[in-house]
Amino acid sequence: MSATLSASSLLAVPLAPLVGAVVAGLFGTKFGGNHIGRRVTHSLTILGVLVAFVISAMTLKSVVADGARFNETIYEWMTVGGLKMEIGFLIDGLTAMMMCVVTFVSLMVHIYTIGYMEEDDGYNRFFSYISLFTFSMLMLVMSNNMLQLFFGWEAVGLVSYLLIGFWFNRPTAIFANMKAFLVNRVGDFGFILGIGLIAAYAGTLNYGEAFAKADELAKLAFPGTEWMLITVICICLFIGAMGKSAQFPLHVWLPDSMEGPTPISALIHAATMVTAGIFMVARMSPLFELSDTALSFVLVIGAITALFMGFLGIIQNDIKRVVAYSTLSQLGYMTVALGASAYSAAVFHLMTHAFFKALLFLGAGSVIIGMHHNQDIRWMGGLRKYMPITWITSLVGSLALIGTPLFAGFYSKDTIIEAVHESHLWGSGFAYFAVLAGVFVTAFYSFRMYFLVFHGKERYDQNPDAHHHAADAEPDHGHHDDHSKPHESPWVVWLPLVLLAIPSVVIGFMTIQPMLYGDFFSGAIVIDETKHEAMKELAEAFHGPVAMALHGLTAAPFWLALAGVVLSWYMYLVNPALPAAIKRAFGPIYRLLDNKYYMDWFNENVIARATRALGTGLWKGGDQGIIDGAIVNGSWKLVGRIAGAVRWMQSGYIYHYAFAMLLGIFVLMSYFVWFKR
Numbered sequence: 001m002s003a004t005l006s007a008s009s010l011l012a013v014p015l016a017p018l019v020g021a022v023v024a025g026l027f028g029t030k031f032g033g034n035h036i037g038r039r040v041t042h043s044l045t046i047l048g049v050l051v052a053f054v055i056s057a058m059t060l061k062s063v064v065a066d067g068a069r070f071n072e073t074i075y076e077w078m079t080v081g082g083l084k085m086e087i088g089f090l091i092d093g094l095t096a097m098m099m100c101v102v103t104f105v106s107l108m109v110h111i112y113t114i115g116y117m118e119e120d121d122g123y124n125r126f127f128s129y130i131s132l133f134t135f136s137m138l139m140l141v142m143s144n145n146m147l148q149l150f151f152g153w154e155a156v157g158l159v160s161y162l163l164i165g166f167w168f169n170r171p172t173a174i175f176a177n178m179k180a181f182l183v184n185r186v187g188d189f190g191f192i193l194g195i196g197l198i199a200a201y202a203g204t205l206n207y208g209e210a211f212a213k214a215d216e217l218a219k220l221a222f223p224g225t226e227w228m229l230i231t232v233i234c235i236c237l238f239i240g241a242m243g244k245s246a247q248f249p250l251h252v253w254l255p256d257s258m259e260g261p262t263p264i265s266a267l268i269h270a271a272t273m274v275t276a277g278i279f280m281v282a283r284m285s286p287l288f289e290l291s292d293t294a295l296s297f298v299l300v301i302g303a304i305t306a307l308f309m310g311f312l313g314i315i316q317n318d319i320k321r322v323v324a325y326s327t328l329s330q331l332g333y334m335t336v337a338l339g340a341s342a343y344s345a346a347v348f349h350l351m352t353h354a355f356f357k358a359l360l361f362l363g364a365g366s367v368i369i370g371m372h373h374n375q376d377i378r379w380m381g382g383l384r385k386y387m388p389i390t391w392i393t394s395l396v397g398s399l400a401l402i403g404t405p406l407f408a409g410f411y412s413k414d415t416i417i418e419a420v421h422e423s424h425l426w427g428s429g430f431a432y433f434a435v436l437a438g439v440f441v442t443a444f445y446s447f448r449m450y451f452l453v454f455h456g457k458e459r460y461d462q463n464p465d466a467h468h469h470a471a472d473a474e475p476d477h478g479h480h481d482d483h484s485k486p487h488e489s490p491w492v493v494w495l496p497l498v499l500l501a502i503p504s505v506v507i508g509f510m511t512i513q514p515m516l517y518g519d520f521f522s523g524a525i526v527i528d529e530t531k532h533e534a535m536k537e538l539a540e541a542f543h544g545p546v547a548m549a550l551h552g553l554t555a556a557p558f559w560l561a562l563a564g565v566v567l568s569w570y571m572y573l574v575n576p577a578l579p580a581a582i583k584r585a586f587g588p589i590y591r592l593l594d595n596k597y598y599m600d601w602f603n604e605n606v607i608a609r610a611t612r613a614l615g616t617g618l619w620k621g622g623d624q625g626i627i628d629g630a631i632v633n634g635s636w637k638l639v640g641r642i643a644g645a646v647r648w649m650q651s652g653y654i655y656h657y658a659f660a661m662l663l664g665i666f667v668l669m670s671y672f673v674w675f676k677r
Contacts, residue, residue, distance in 0.1 A: 009059075012051060014135050020128075021045065045110060045130070060096040074086075074088050075088075091142070092523055101271050112365070129159055129162050133160070133267060136158075138152075146195045150191070156244075163177075166261055183243060190237075190240050191237060234287055241335075244280075245278055248301060255324045271354040288341075289531075296339065299336055309329045310438050312328075314445045315593045318376065322448075334346045336431050336435055337415075340420045340425065340431070342538075349415075406505075413557070443563070447569065448568040448572055
């Protein structure tokens with residue numbers, strides 16, 4: 001590619017997965033008559049994502065090596081007054097990196113799905129959905145305007161609804177996808193308010209034009225209040241991110257999304273939907289930099305999510321839910337970095353997290369296959385000798401997750417911790433404690449899962465649900481096996497694990513210099529270093545990835561992570577009676593965690609009931625009582641009564657009219673006699 005990127009090549013990136021999704025959806029399902037088989041379906045969709053990945057990689061190379069940029073309108077939909085609504089692409093370092101991450105992880109998920117969804121009745125439909133998901137996320141990250149951003153934002157929400165409820169015959173899946181849909185609508189309401197305020201006061205939806213007017217917006221107050229307009233805009237935008245990126249208290253949908261098949265858990269939680277909010281805030285950095293109040297709000301919400309969602313991972317027994325709560329906690333770390341104005345560190349962690357979290361989810365799926373669809377880690381153990389590839393790749397993912405020096409997660413996670421430490425914003429003290437304590441918590445629950453699954457005594461033959469699926473287990477996808485012992489997964493399942501394990505080790509070491517302390521995000525991320533000096537101070541202290549790793553061996557995060565690993569080893573391998581004793585001793589705390597801080601109870605019994613009562617009141621009182629009863633029905637009843645009275649007076653009999661005239665004359669005479677005397 002030349003320094004000038006081609007619009008047609010860029011168009012092929014989102015359109016290639018879209019074509020695969022449409023063909024698979026129309027001709028590979030009952031809707032279109034099942035004209036193509038499974039092999040053709042997965043070949044077409046994988047080819048579409050492969051094309052997108054190759055062009056994305058070429059685009060990244062051109063952006064990095066040649067400094068290429070692209071910011072043009074592809075199609076103008078309509079103009080309303082001075083407001084243009086259009087489709088356009090903005091390609092810079094931030095977009096190019098996201099394109100590569102999304103397409104690579106999606107490609108791995110597509111290949112993995114061939115083995116994981118084998119013989120599932122919805123095989124072709126699933127491939128259509130995940131390709132459509134990829135298209136939606138690419139449209140979101142490549143957009144150069146807020147209309148297209150919102151389209152991609154809502155599209156990933158819609159497809160996630162379809163994928164979480166993929167097994168629509170299961171009531172739990174239907175409940176989970178409806179929950180995700182409704183919770184995200186709450187966040188999206190705030191998001192569209194933020195976009196609306198920008199459109200109203202900046203008069204544009206284009207990123208560049210809106211950012212050029214940021215200083216003008218910062219001087220305005222929100223009408224009728226003393227609040228700064230820019231603060232209101234940023235908080236509204238971040239409420240959207242709270243829904244998509246599952247931040248407290250809008251996090252409740254994400255653990256239940258595990259009802260979907262494991263491949264989509266990896267795609268949603270690693271590279272697509274939940275990272276959309278992080279990407280959006282980083283893209284809007286020229287606005288967020290103008291409001292310390294909004295940044296502090298982001299910082300505190302992220303800190304709460306990072307620490308308190310990590311606690312919930314400690315007590316989970318479903319292998320997928322442990323990884324899901326890990327995702328919540330790591331999203332909290334990214335959000336904390338955004339609040340500390342370390343946008344590049346947040347996006348850097350987004351990238352490293354995408355690889356090792358996809359690896360952990362797909363590794364969990366491989367374990368589920370090998371364990372004949374048992375998902376309870378209490379009935380595993382000793383799988384290392386039966387599933388060597390899954391074991392070693394899961395270990396790599398776990399080491400990256402806890403921030404082991406030289407692994408990818410170390411460079412991004414330690415940078416976030418240090419950036420928060422250097423921040424002077426309100427709430428940074430609590431945030432620093434949260435992310436530091438979260439290191440210990442993450443290491444503990446990650447290696448609790450690792451030790452229970454791959455080490456210790458073999459417990460798979462003690463599972464009370466050994467001969468039938470547990471209520472929350474995934475359906476059997478055709479992986480029938482006459483042997484009860486665990487087994488390694490087929491190559492289409494373990495190959496993506498190996499390919500994801502490689503960047504989980506090396507990507508942080510390779511990219512930290514240009515992404516955090518170089519000009520990789522130049523023009524894409526804006527930081528006011530006179531007010532927010534965290535990244536500037538980290539740059540002065542950075543002496544290369546090797547020196548950072550060596551220093552990391554002496555820093556508090558490393559020792560906290562090591563303490564978490566050692567404690568989990570002792571509690572679950574050396575002294576397995578200890579966890580049960582702790583559970584008995586701290587019963588109230590365990591119940592609090594087991595009930596997820598009673599957030600679901602509160603939502604279902606307070607918010608949902610109050611909303612239903614309000615809706616019923618508006619329906620019966622407003623709709624039936626006022627609109628139907630008083631206005632619609634009341635008006636015709638009043639007319640009917642008046643007509644009935646008038647009709648009685650118009651009888652058609654002459655003697656009635658004569659009597660009326662005589663009565664009228666009598667009334668008039670009486671009036672003049674008594675009142676005009």
